[in-house]
Structure formats: structure tokens, C-alpha cells
Amino acid sequence: xxxxHHPATAPRTxxxxxxxxxxxxxxxxxxxxxxxxxxxxxxxxxxxxxxxxGVEAVLVTDYDVALYVLRSPWFSRDARRWAxxxxxxxxxxxxxxxxxxxxxxLLFADGERHLRLRTSVDDTLARVNPHxxxxxxxxxxxxxIDSFGPDGGADLVGGYADRLPVLVLAQxxxxxxxxxxxxxxxxxxxxxxxxxxxxxxxxxxxxxxGDLVAAKRRTPGADVTSWLLNHxxxxxxxxxxxxxxxxxGAGTAPxxxxxxxxxxxxxxxxxxxxxxxxxSLTVVDALNEVLWTRPPMSNYCFHYAVADQVLRxxxxxxxxxxPGVPVLVSHVAANTDPAVxxxxxxxxxxxxxxxxxxxxxxxxxxIAGVIAEAAxxxxxxxxxxxxxxxxxxxxxxxPGPFHRSLAALPVVFPGTAPRRPPDVAPR
Numbered sequence: 164x165x166x167x168h169h170p171a172t173a174p175r176t177x178x179x180x181x182x183x184x185x186x187x188x189x190x191x192x193x194x195x196x197x198x199x200x201x202x203x204x205x206x207x208x209x210x211x212x213x214x215x216x217g218v219e220a221v222l223v224t225d226y227d228v229a230l231y232v233l234r235s236p237w238f239s240r241d242a243r244r245w246a247x248x249x250x251x252x253x254x255x256x257x258x259x260x261x262x263x264x265x266x267x268x269l270l271f272a273d274g275e276r277h278l279r280l281r282t283s284v285d286d287t288l289a290r291v292n293p294h295x296x297x298x299x300x301x302x303x304x305x306x307x308i309d310s311f312g313p314d315g316g317a318d319l320v321g322g323y324a325d326r327l328p329v330l331v332l333a334q335x336x337x338x339x340x341x342x343x344x345x346x347x348x349x350x351x352x353x354x355x356x357x358x359x360x361x362x363x364x365x366x367x368x369x370x371x372x373g374d375l376v377a378a379k380r381r382t383p384g385a386d387v388t389s390w391l392l393n394h395x396x397x398x399x400x401x402x403x404x405x406x407x408x409x410x411x412g413a414g415t416a417p418x419x420x421x422x423x424x425x426x427x428x429x430x431x432x433x434x435x436x437x438x439x440x441x442x443s444l445t446v447v448d449a450l451n452e453v454l455w456t457r458p459p460m461s462n463y464c465f466h467y468a469v470a471d472q473v474l475r476x477x478x479x480x481x482x483x484x485x486p487g488v489p490v491l492v493s494h495v496a497a498n499t500d501p502a503v504x505x506x507x508x509x510x511x512x513x514x515x516x517x518x519x520x521x522x523x524x525x526x527x528x529x530i531a532g533v534i535a536e537a538a539x540x541x542x543x544x545x546x547x548x549x550x551x552x553x554x555x556x557x558x559x560x561x562p563g564p565f566h567r568s569l570a571a572l573p574v575v576f577p578g579t580a581p582r583r584p585p586d587v588a589p590r
Contacts, residue, residue, distance in 0.1 A: 184211040184219055187462065187564035194560070196461065196567070200224060200496035208476035209484070214564040215259045219247070220489040222462060224496035225476045226503045226516070232466055232474070232490060234521035242271050244467035246487030261365045262412075262565055263465060263489065268405035270412075270523070277522065283396040284406055284526050290390055291335065293533050300537035303330040305582055308545050312579035316552060319542075319572040320423050327538055328418040332411060337386025338375055346371040346411075368411070372404045413527055414534075420459035420568035421531070422538050425449045427572060429539070431555050446539050450532070451513065455498045458517035461567040464492040492516065495567065549576040 185199060186192055192199055203210045208225035223229045232238050242265035247253045253260070265271050269280035307326055311317035326347070333343035349371055352364025375388055380400070383389035387410070391403050398406065428449045429435045435444050453459075472484040484490055494516045497503070518525035525531070543549070552573035559570045 184213045186213045187222070188213070188215055188562060190562055192564075193562040196495070197499070200493060200499070203493075204496055204500065207480040207482055209474050209482040209490070212564075214263075214489075215257055218253055218257060218259055220465075220491055221482070221484055222491055222493050222496075223474070224493045224500070225474075226497040226500045228474050228476055229492045229494075229497040229516055230520055232492060233464060233516070233519055233523065237469055237472055238466035238490065239273050239469050240271050240277070240466060240523060241265065241273055242465065242467070242489075244469075244487055245489055249487075256359070256362055259564070261362065262463075266405045266408065267402055268409040269526075270409050279396050280398075280402070280406060281522070281526065283391060283394040283398055284410070286394060287387055287390040288526055288530060291387070291530060293529075296331070296335070296530065296533050297537045299331050299334045300327070300534050301541050303327055303334075304538055304541040305545070306330075308542065308579070309581040312545070312576075312581070315578040316573065316575045319426060319574055320419065320569050321571065323542065324419040324423040324426075324538075324572070327422070328415045328534060331534055332414050335386065336375065336388045336407065337379065337384045339378070342371055342375050342378075346375075368408065369404060372407050373400070375407075376400050376403050410527060413525060414531065416566055416568065417459035418531055418534060420457075420566055421450065421453060421535050423569050423572050424457045424459070424567070425453045425535065425539060426542065427551075427555070427558070427569065428453060429543070430549070430551050430574070446536055446543070450535055450539070451515075454517035455512070455515045456495075457567050458494040458498060458515065459567060460517070460565060461495040462491050462493045463565055464494075464519050464523065466490045466492075492519075494519075545579065545582070546574075546576045549574050551575075 185203065187196075187199070203212075203222065204224045208228040209221050209223045212220055212222045214220050223232055242263060243249070245253075245263070245265075248260070248264070255264075269277055269284055272280055304323075304327060307323050307330075311322050317323065329347040330343070333346060338346060346368065349364050349367035352360045352367065376392065377400070379386070379388045379392055383393060388403070388407065391398060391406055425446070429446070432449075435449060467488070467490065468484045468486050470486060474482045474484060498515045498517070518528040518531075552575045558572065561568045561570050
């Protein structure tokens with residue numbers, strides 16, 4: 164069992180990496196991250212890494228140690244503890260700051276504050292009708308497929324998986340069309356690898372959501388934004404905006420990656436049937452396997468030690484974690500730990516860490532599952548003869564330390580005639 168302790172002999176680095184850390188960014192890492200994770204895992208339970216030029220962090224690659232960090236009261240989610248940021252060693256305009264910097268949302272809260280914000284989000288999401296949600300997905304999916312169906316080919320990342328989640332969330336949030344369009348553009352820029360674009364996208368998104376919250380204060384409706392505003396937790400407008408930002412962050416880029424990577428698995432793995440209809444495993448099985456082997460958030464769940472900590476794996480290997488250093492969990496390295504993978508078929512096992520664990524377990528995981536499943540089933544129903552337009556080894560992945568996402572997924576299929584989107588009302 165991994166336990167924290169504070170030995171006098173624990174190595175001290177002043178919160179800095181004592182040696183050059185391996186980079187979790189750039190084309191070389193994106194081309195073969197598995198090799199990087201395997202090399203790190205062989206060294207011990209956690210490791211110094213570089214998330215962007217000059218941005219150091221500790222990456223946990225051991226499954227049991229990752230669970231300990233995610234559940235431990237000795238680690239905080241409050242990013243104001245990030246010493247390098249507070250001391251100016253990481254500038255505000257660094258490209259990773261939009262993903263790591265503190266916001267007044269449940270992602271960066273502990274204790275009673277986290278409980279208050281988490282309760283408001285949990286109660287709000289519990290009001291989402293899954294049948295209506297599925298109809299939102301189907302309606303948006305049909306509209307997107309109709310936009311490229313007659314062409315006989317498409318990029319399912321840029322033309323489908325990237326666009327669909329934003330369309331669905333805009334409906335859940337009760338966004339007017341004008342705000343929904345602005346929101347989609349802003350969030351696309353926010354996850355851009357170019358620092359200036361990422362910062363501009365973050366500012367644009369805040370303005371979009373500020374306009375939405377103001378509109379819902381005036382005229383509430385049966386939507387997520389209104390339910391948050393009217394929750395007994397009495398969230399301020401700023402708090403409401405940042406809970407929506409957290410939901411968007413979890414429900415757009417990771418959702419896109421989950422959909423597109425699962426489609427790739429369905430198109431290339433014979434276990435799912437060459438024609439996508441006769442395989443022994445299902446779409447749900449494919450979705451779960453991707454959460455194990457290619458989780459959309461490869462590395463995330465930042466924590467900060469509240470005091471000097473030592474992480475120890477079952478082999479007795481140790482890593483000293485100083486306070487003030489971001490500690491992130493490698494979901495993919497932990498999930499693909501050979502000791503974990505030996506426990507059985509991944510498609511039937513739901514103990515992966517793709518949705519985190521402990522008090523910060525993703526509150527929208529069930530909603531995310533409905534969206535992903537409906538998105539893929541609609542795609543396969545309407546384009547049953549779809550095939551990859553390129554050999555799998557010619558596909559490329561987006562660079563970056565956090566997401567594992569295809570840059571493009573080109574497919575071909577017989578051209579289709581437009582269809583009428585399904586009615587949104589649940590049946």
C-alpha cells in the first residue's frame with residue numbers, strides 16, 4: 164500500500180526538477196507517447212516531466228499511486244499553490260495556463276467549498292433528461308452528417324467529433340444561436356497550442372458565458388444554466404460561469420477525442436466486425452476500451468502536496484514530492500500498467516481512471532457516455548459502409564501534454580441524400 168510519510172532523508176529540490184525532464188509536448192512525443200510512458204513507468208511510480216518549455220511538473224504513472232493521489236487529503240486541487248506560477252517562473256501567457264491556472268470552479272476547490280460547488284453541479288446534471296439528451300445528439304449528428312454526406316468523404320474530427328459536442332452542450336446550456344456560435348469558436352481557440360490564441364479563446368469564452376448567464380438571470384428556462392443559477396447553493400454569476408467553463412472543458416475536446424478514437428477502433432479492429440454490424444463486441448465496448456487504452460485526457464487531474472510527501476509503489480520504489488509542484492495523473496500510463504492490464508478484458512472492466520477517481524470523479528461521466536454512444540451509433544446507422552481513407556499508420560495525433568486526440572480521421576463512403584433531423588422531444 165502507498166502511504167505518505169516525511170522522512171528526514173527525503174531528497175529536497177526546492178520545488179525544481181534536479182535534472183532535465185522528458186518533454187510531454189511536441190511532434191516527437193505525440194508520435195509515440197506510449198514509449199515515453201513505458202520508459203517512465205520503468206523508473207518508478209512518479210517522475211519529473213516538462214509540460215511545455217520551462218513548465219515542470221510531476222507525472223504519476225503507477226495505477227495504485229494514482230488512486231492514492233486522487234483520493235488523498237494530503238493533496239490539494241487548489242492551483243494557487245503552484246509555486247512557479249506564483250513566483251513568475253511560468254508566465255501568464257504560457258500555453259498550458261488555460262488548462263492549469265486557478266479558476267473559482269469545482270475543479271480547483273477542496274473541502275467545503277468543493278462540496279458546495281460539486282453539489283450544485285451534481286444536482287443540476289441529475290435534472291438532464293437522458294432521452295432528450297440523446298435526441299439532441301441525434302438531431303445535431305444528422306445535421307452534421309447531412310453537411311458532408313453527399314460528398315462521399317469527410318474528416319470525422321474537424322467535420323464531426325469536434326463540432327458535435329459543442330452543438331449538444333449549447334442546447335443543454337440553453338444558448339441562443341448567436342452565443343452558441345461564439346462559444347464554439349472561443350473554445351476551439353482556447354485549446355489551441357499557440358499561446359496567444361489560447362489566451363484570446365479563454366477571454367472570449369468568458370464573455371460568451373457572461374452574456375449567457377445575464378440572459379438566463381433575466382429569462383430562466385429548463386436548461387443547465389438556469390438550474391445552476393437557481394440552485395440552493397446560491398452561486399454568484401462568476402461562480403456559475405466557471406462551473407459552465409468546467410463542464411465545457413470536460414465535454415468538448417475530451418468528448419471529441421473519445422468519439423473519434425472509438426470510431427477509429429471500430430473501423431480497424433476485427434473484433435468489432437469489418438462491416439461495423441457483425442462484430443462480437445459493441446459500440447459501448449469500444450468506448451470503454453478506448454477509456455482504458457487511449458483515454459481522451461491522457462494526463463490531467465492536477466494536485467499539489469500540502470506538505471512534503473513521498474509516493475511509494477508496491478515494489479518499494481519512492482518519489483519525493485515537494486509542495487508547490489503540480490502533480491498530474493497519467494490516466495493512460497496508469498491504465499496501461501501491465502499489472503493492471505493482466506486482470507482481464509478491458510471492454511468489460513470499468514475500473515479505469517479516465518474519469519478520475521475520489522471526490523473529483525467526473526460529475527458528467529454518464530452524460531458523456533450518452534453523447535458518445537449516440538454520436539457513434541447515429542454515424543454508423545447513416546454511413547454503414549464507411550471506411551478509412553488512409554492506412555491507420557498514416558494518421559497523426561495532435562501534440563500536447565493533456566489530450567490524446569487524432570488530428571484528423573479521413574473516411575470515405577457512398578454519398579448520401581440529406582435526411583430530416585429527428586424531433587427533439589423525447590418519446
